[in-house]
Amino acid sequence: MARIVMKFGGTSVGDVARIKNVARRVRAERERGNQVAVAVSAMSGVTNQLVAYCNDVAALYDQREYDTVVATGEQVTTGLLAIALQDIGVPARSWQGWQVPIVSDDAHGKARIVDIKGDALIASMEKGEVPVVAGFQGVGPGYRISTLGRGGSDTTAVALAAALKADRCDIYTDVDGVYTTDPRIVKTAKKLSKITYEEMLEMASLGTKVLQTRSVEMAMKHRVRVQVLSSFTEPPPAHSNELPGTLVCDEDEIMEKALVSGIAYSRDEAKVTLVGVSDRPGIAAGIFGPLSEANINVDMIVQNISQDGSTTDMTFTVGKADLARAEQVINDKLKIPYKALKTDKNVVKVSVIGVGMRSHAGVAQTMFKALADKGINIQVISTSEIKVSVLIAEDYTELALRALHTAYGLDAA
Amino acid sequence: MARIVMKFGGTSVGDVARIKNVARRVRAERERGNQVAVAVSAMSGVTNQLVAYCNDVAALYDQREYDTVVATGEQVTTGLLAIALQDIGVPARSWQGWQVPIVSDDAHGKARIVDIKGDALIASMEKGEVPVVAGFQGVGPGYRISTLGRGGSDTTAVALAAALKADRCDIYTDVDGVYTTDPRIVKTAKKLSKITYEEMLEMASLGTKVLQTRSVEMAMKHRVRVQVLSSFTEPPPAHSNELPGTLVCDEDEIMEKALVSGIAYSRDEAKVTLVGVSDRPGIAAGIFGPLSEANINVDMIVQNISQDGSTTDMTFTVGKADLARAEQVINDKLKIPYKALKTDKNVVKVSVIGVGMRSHAGVAQTMFKALADKGINIQVISTSEIKVSVLIAEDYTELALRALHTAYGLDAA
Numbered sequence: 061m062a063r064i065v066m067k068f069g070g071t072s073v074g075d076v077a078r079i080k081n082v083a084r085r086v087r088a089e090r091e092r093g094n095q096v097a098v099a100v101s102a103m104s105g106v107t108n109q110l111v112a113y114c115n116d117v118a119a120l121y122d123q124r125e126y127d128t129v130v131a132t133g134e135q136v137t138t139g140l141l142a143i144a145l146q147d148i149g150v151p152a153r154s155w156q157g158w159q160v161p162i163v164s165d166d167a168h169g170k171a172r173i174v175d176i177k178g179d180a181l182i183a184s185m186e187k188g189e190v191p192v193v194a195g196f197q198g199v200g201p202g203y204r205i206s207t208l209g210r211g212g213s214d215t216t217a218v219a220l221a222a223a224l225k226a227d228r229c230d231i232y233t234d235v236d237g238v239y240t241t242d243p244r245i246v247k248t249a250k251k252l253s254k255i256t257y258e259e260m261l262e263m264a265s266l267g268t269k270v271l272q273t274r275s276v277e278m279a280m281k282h283r284v285r286v287q288v289l290s291s292f293t294e295p296p297p298a299h300s301n302e303l304p305g306t307l308v309c310d311e312d313e314i315m316e317k318a319l320v321s322g323i324a325y326s327r328d329e330a331k332v333t334l335v336g337v338s339d340r341p342g343i344a345a346g347i348f349g350p351l352s353e354a355n356i357n358v359d360m361i362v363q364n365i366s367q368d369g370s371t372t373d374m375t376f377t378v379g380k381a382d383l384a385r386a387e388q389v390i391n392d393k394l395k396i397p398y399k400a401l402k403t404d405k406n407v408v409k410v411s412v413i414g415v416g417m418r419s420h421a422g423v424a425q426t427m428f429k430a431l432a433d434k435g436i437n438i439q440v441i442s443t444s445e446i447k448v449s450v451l452i453a454e455d456y457t458e459l460a461l462r463a464l465h466t467a468y469g470l471d472a473a
Numbered sequence: 474m475a476r477i478v479m480k481f482g483g484t485s486v487g488d489v490a491r492i493k494n495v496a497r498r499v500r501a502e503r504e505r506g507n508q509v510a511v512a513v514s515a516m517s518g519v520t521n522q523l524v525a526y527c528n529d530v531a532a533l534y535d536q537r538e539y540d541t542v543v544a545t546g547e548q549v550t551t552g553l554l555a556i557a558l559q560d561i562g563v564p565a566r567s568w569q570g571w572q573v574p575i576v577s578d579d580a581h582g583k584a585r586i587v588d589i590k591g592d593a594l595i596a597s598m599e600k601g602e603v604p605v606v607a608g609f610q611g612v613g614p615g616y617r618i619s620t621l622g623r624g625g626s627d628t629t630a631v632a633l634a635a636a637l638k639a640d641r642c643d644i645y646t647d648v649d650g651v652y653t654t655d656p657r658i659v660k661t662a663k664k665l666s667k668i669t670y671e672e673m674l675e676m677a678s679l680g681t682k683v684l685q686t687r688s689v690e691m692a693m694k695h696r697v698r699v700q701v702l703s704s705f706t707e708p709p710p711a712h713s714n715e716l717p718g719t720l721v722c723d724e725d726e727i728m729e730k731a732l733v734s735g736i737a738y739s740r741d742e743a744k745v746t747l748v749g750v751s752d753r754p755g756i757a758a759g760i761f762g763p764l765s766e767a768n769i770n771v772d773m774i775v776q777n778i779s780q781d782g783s784t785t786d787m788t789f790t791v792g793k794a795d796l797a798r799a800e801q802v803i804n805d806k807l808k809i810p811y812k813a814l815k816t817d818k819n820v821v822k823v824s825v826i827g828v829g830m831r832s833h834a835g836v837a838q839t840m841f842k843a844l845a846d847k848g849i850n851i852q853v854i855s856t857s858e859i860k861v862s863v864l865i866a867e868d869y870t871e872l873a874l875r876a877l878h879t880a881y882g883l884d885a886a
Contacts, residue, residue, distance in 0.1 A: 118560035129552035132545035139542035147531035
């Protein structure tokens with residue numbers, strides 16, 4: 061017998077028919093002999109409606125009241141799913157954040173889970189019941205209702221799995237797993253059966269929307285095995301031990317580590333170049349200090365070798381949404397002299413990710429060669445232990461993804 | 474300084490514009506120098522949608538889960554109204570039933586309030602805040618969310634007023650008060666400035682929809698002064714002490730007691746006659762026992778004088794919705810012999826109500842004469858200390874109401 065937390069997102073519980081479908085899936089998991097706890101999101105569209113109400117009432121609002129309003133979306137789903145489960149013979153009851161309790165801090169609207177008391181839920185499961193827990197919400201100081209911010213239901217599910225010492229946390233969504241790259245662009249992209257926490261974290265922070273970054277961090281911290289799978293495909297037969305989705309897990313659990321597990325890309329960055337900066341100690345601090353004070357995140361940074369011994373060029377990337385503010389900060393606040401400021405929004409960051417590259421040389425070289433063979437110019441390079449990222453012109457996105465997917469032997473047979 | 478509970482029903486908070494309007498009304502009440510607590514219903518239509526979801530998921534459902542789902546309607550309104558109040562400079566916060574707490578019994582779906590701990594709300598008001606409390610809901614045993622049944626928000630408001638020792642409970646609705654009779658039928662109907670609890674209770678149980686019977690009972694029990702008024706008319710100026718609506722209060726507070734305060738009618742009853750019942754001791758028990766066991770309420774009862782010394786006719790009324798079941802019980806369960814069973818749905822019960830009739834004779838006589846003058850035949854009569862009711866043919870409803878309204882001198886000048 062295993063203990064499993066099943067999490068269903070907004071599209072999976074989008075209407076009454078889908079909620080009934082989810083109930084049948086929960087029953088099937090229970091019929092495999094497993095203990096099950098469920099975490100649910102609001103029915104799709106509901107949260108947006110509730111947020112719109114708040115915005116219509118006032119431009120600026122008390123986050124605690126916002127939380128009181130929007131947390132009702134998940135509450136409705138818990139009650140309806142409990143009814144649907146009971147209706148097909150599965151004992152079940154709904155749990156709100158304050159009932160469990162899922163204790164959060166007071167950062168209303170984007171609260172963090174501080175503690176989950178799992179005793180009541182474990183007792184419920186031990187007597188054969190399925191607890192249906194409201195995702196996305198908790199209870200903050202003063203018994204006020206809190207919410208965890210967008211995508212918080214994933215975090216609830218992983219935190220629940222940790223608190224309940226669950227064997228696995230299954231995140232049901234509208235895709236059937238994590239792919240080697242975006243299958244809408246690269247037709248030969250393959251679904252991964254397993255991926256490490258570290259790789260998934262890089263994938264998530266680089267724009268792969270399957271799991272929220274925070275939930276992956278929490279899974280990694282508490283070593284919660286997370287499976288990403290679809291609620292719209294047929295489940296495997298009852299006797300099968302095969303996992304239909306992608307398992308996000310510890311490196312030790314993956315026998316054959318691929319050199320590169322996936323290729324991610326992000327169109328969210330813009331390039332900034334300061335030309336002719338005087339080349340002396342302290343210039344990096346002089347440039348990035350004011351940007352940091354303005355709360356602008358800088359990602360990739362390249363400082364060219366000084367051409368004339370006295371000036372250099374400094375290139376870096378910021379979020380596209382921050383570009384205008386970054387230009388303003390540079391114009392207004394920078395005390396360091398420079399000749400010119402150039403910016404470019406038509407760039408894309410392409411990254412190859414794999415824990416295998418820790419122990420293998422030549423991974424970056426393969427990337428550079430594959431791009432050069434297609435005539436793609438690399439503008440900026442940055443590397444981490446398990447990732448190599450390059451900035452290239454946005455027009456080459458698809459070409460680069462396909463070339464790299466082939467170069468690393470990821471194409472499906 | 475007075476302490477006032479203001480209650481706003483579903484149409485009063487039906488959309489964002491109306492919620493903002495309610496916020497301004499609350500601010501105006503506060504600017505009169507009063508302490509204010511607010512109780513709110515769900516936005517109109519929301520509760521029906523939530524109930525429909527439950528019905529769509531399963532024909533029979535766990536009332537505790539039903540309560541979890543439908544209680545969200547009021548929760549949304551509390552948050553939005555708190556935001557609207559803050560937005561116009563009024564400190565405010567939302568309170569759910571479990572936060573106050575409003576403790577209920579475990580009769581989920583139609584729970585009764587057992588206790589309200591007013592301390593936190595009083596502390597909130599004392600520091601200048603407006604507590605916005607979710608109507609209709611409480612917290613039952615095991616910290617489960619409960620609801621009080623349809624119209625329960627009125628009950629919440631009155632119970633809150635009692636717990637907070639409020640000077641008055643203002644129930645805002647879509648009519649501007651209680652009228653001497655239905656103004657849609659009698660154009661000369663007048664709004665009453667005051668009415669006693671006892672009279673209001675008769676009016677409410679006779680189908681005047683302004684206040685829910687349970688809330689009037691609670692007001693009478695705890696001597697809570699209740700004002701019924703409209704949220705759609707202009708409030709009186711700040712310096713005015715005039716109450717714009719109808720005050721439901723203790724008899725002692727009403728200086729000039731009218732002989733008859735109002736004329737109510739109910740089309741919800743049907744007449745049943747058992748012809749030729751043998752006239753011997755125990756026949757009433759033999760007829761009404763089986764009906765009572767079947768949970769059928771019997772209202773007016775008339776036993777004719779025995780015509781031939783051995784048989785009599787027994788006439789009574791039951792709710793129209795119960796008529797078919799009543800016929801079945803009489804056919805199947807009655808051990809007493811009778812000659813024939815006659816039923817009539819085309820009847821209306823018209824009642825004149827007034828605490829003044831306790832000390833005055835001739836009130837019934839005025840009624841009988843006024844009806845006789847219009848050629849209206851009285852089929853059944855029943856009386857209580859403050860009420861005379863007659864059953865007449867339904868076609869005569871409007872004629873009877875107008876005749877009685879004039880006969881008791883209730884017509885507006």
